[in-house]
Amino acid sequence: MSAELIVGEDGRVRPVWAAHDPLLRDYYDHEWGAPVTDERGLYERLCLEAFQSGLSWATILRKRPAFRRAFAGFDVDRVARFGPADVERLLTDASIVRNRRKIEAAVTNARATRALRDRGGLPRLVWSFLPPAGPRPASMAEIPTRSPQSEALARALRAEGFVFVGPTTMYAMMQAIGMVDDRLEGADGLIEAPGEPGDAAFC
Template sequence: MTGTAAPAPHHATDPAVVVGDDGLARPAWAATDPLLRHYYDTEWGMPVCDEHGLYERITLEAFQAGLSWATILRKRPAFRTAFDGFDPDRVAAYGDADIERLLADAGIVRNRAKILAAVTNARATVRLREHGGLPALVWSFKPPQTPRPRTFAEIPTTSPHSRALAAALRKHGFAFVGPTTMHALMEAVGIIDTHLLDSHRRGTSGIWPA
């Protein structure tokens, strides 16, 4: 972590919610690290409804399994370079030489199973175009209601809808798409809103009211 240390934060009602020096309330995980704070303030939970964006998010969520999101976020520029900007058509055409290239790339997470899943999922994304496309499939699992957590303990890590989405994606040939990973995807792309009620980002997606 780099940069000048932030001033000591003040706590809101929930100790997991931190009011920063700018007066805005955020969850503790997004309160101090400048990279995570920017990601939380500008990107996390905002709607992603295009094929390219969803393929990238599914890929990065798979790479994140077992690691911190901060690790993946710091490596995201390198991931984008290594995977041709997450263009599904280009990644779908990868062969053995590309797999070896990726395994030798110190800028990304060099996990063979996850790299192979990225290629598998690119090919599945391309095939899905004949069945309505990836965005239509993913967003069809938007639930009728979203969680309204006041504390971290109230934020679910799976749901019936994330389990159903994972099963549907697996049926279409996707890999590394378990219920927990897909729940994280649904949070990240705005399908559900799990911002804490005290957070300044609650309700900002335009999908769900605060």
């Protein structure tokens, strides 16, 4: 078996990055790679991937409950109505990532998401860039950080007014929401679909 895979105490095979931290292990087992096809779930993933830029994903997962409280459960309509006072309020919230550009991006992207509804909506746009299925990678070195589809998706989102949606960030989101299967060959798959509202149907 690859040195990049570890057999856990439960007998499941996971990549090294998901083998030790209980939070990452649970995320890998139950969520990473599960299809996300609803508006709120995709909007939340867009926001979390943007906040993750420059930080570890474990940090974002630990702060996710706080992000959900701060951004009204990632309700698109409610966040789209946030104004300057809300941005300033969030900048004082130590439980989230206090970055003005990222907070403002969440508001901008909520408004852009709302504007897409009369043209099929965010899920239709995102999933229109679904790449053809390919073989699972044999090693981490085979996993790209971007793809032609993530580059095209980033361009399409920027054209619709979205921000913080670069091709690398979009590729990470595509992995997380099940658009590409980058689980290493030999690793176990999802145990079950996520159970939280917006998890499977919610990144």
